[in-house]
Amino acid sequence: MKNIEPVLITEKNVTLLGGGTICGTLLKETLVHAPCLVAADGAAGQALALSHRPDRVIGDFDSLTDEMRAEIPEESLIHVPEQDSTDFEKCLTRVEAPMMFGVGFTGGRIDHELAVYATLTCFPNRRCVILGAEDLCFMAPPELVLPTEPGQRVSLFPMARVAGRSEGLRWPIAGLDFAPDRRIGTSNEAVATEVRLEFDRPGMMVILPRERCDAELVARLIAAPKWPL
Known part of the structure; x- marks a missing residue:
């Protein structure tokens, strides 16, 4: 590029x-x-x-x-x-x-x-x-901790083939192979005050209710690690 x-x-x-x-x-x-x-x-x-x-x-x-x-x-x-x-x-x-x-x-x-x-x-x-x-979305970094509320919607939509792991989601994502033409992860939800996400490669889009775009979320996004170039 x-x-x-x-x-x-x-x-x-x-x-x-x-x-x-x-x-x-x-x-x-x-x-x-x-x-x-x-x-x-x-x-x-x-x-x-x-x-x-x-x-x-x-x-x-x-x-x-x-x-x-x-x-x-x-x-x-x-x-x-x-x-x-x-x-x-x-x-x-x-x-x-x-x-x-x-x-x-x-x-x-x-x-x-x-x-x-x-x-x-x-x-x-x-x-x-x-x-x-209604919503906001962004591409997930390699690791991210989201501030959440129990019951809050946390949707994951793969824009490429990607896998990962999670903590704090009602339906954990470990062991799942995501792809836009295979498995997607929309309408998942938080069961804790934090959701931890890790992904093996770029390509996962995170979709949240727009009211969750607060200072804490922005600070965590800025601090999250970037993908290796």
């Missing part, structure tokens, strides 16, 4: 904004914890309409209008003309931050949403949480 030069390096958490369904309240809440805003191409227009000026706009600019350009400093516009990657991938691979949160990447076109999950699978070391109307 080629090396891509970052266009934004920050110690702040970053909100990535997509062109899907955007809830103004969710965006505002996310910006409190991730104040640096990066819009994927034409999503800059939705940011401006909600009175948020992006720190960067990254994309092939096929949906960025002259009116949007006029409201954003030229140095904040990062044009990536190649068509081999999506605008989400262009953003994800050119931003270095402790944590990224994707808003507006769900609830729209299904093909666009699936492309987001495929991109996360390709870049498992990018710490990025996708926030939807």
Whole structure:
């Protein structure tokens, strides 16, 4: 995989904004914890309409209008003309931050949403949480301890062939071979105040209720080990 030069390096958490369904309240809440805003191409227009000026706009600019350009400093516009990657991938691979949160990447076109999950699978070391109307999701690191409540839904969806082990789940995953066309692990649930997960390789997506995206979870995601490159 080629090396891509970052266009934004920050110690702040970053909100990535997509062109899907955007809830103004969710965006505002996310910006409190991730104040640096990066819009994927034409999503800059939705940011401006909600009175948020992006720190960067990254994309092939096929949906960025002259009116949007006029409201954003030229140095904040990062044009990536190649068509081999999506605008989400262009953003994800050119931003270095402790944590990224994707808003507006769900609830729209299904093909666009699936492309987001495929991109996360390709870049498992990018710490990025996708926030939807009800759920959040992220690619699991090699080891992770999740703060949970008994009865809380903890869904696991394999984006590749992967195996692992767990503690604190109603249905333990040890000894199971997961794959998107075989066994999946949705609708599992916690039976303790912590769920411990370990995986043998990248490829497992963790899906949780959105209200679980609190400071404790974010801190644990940032502290979790990364996959060997």
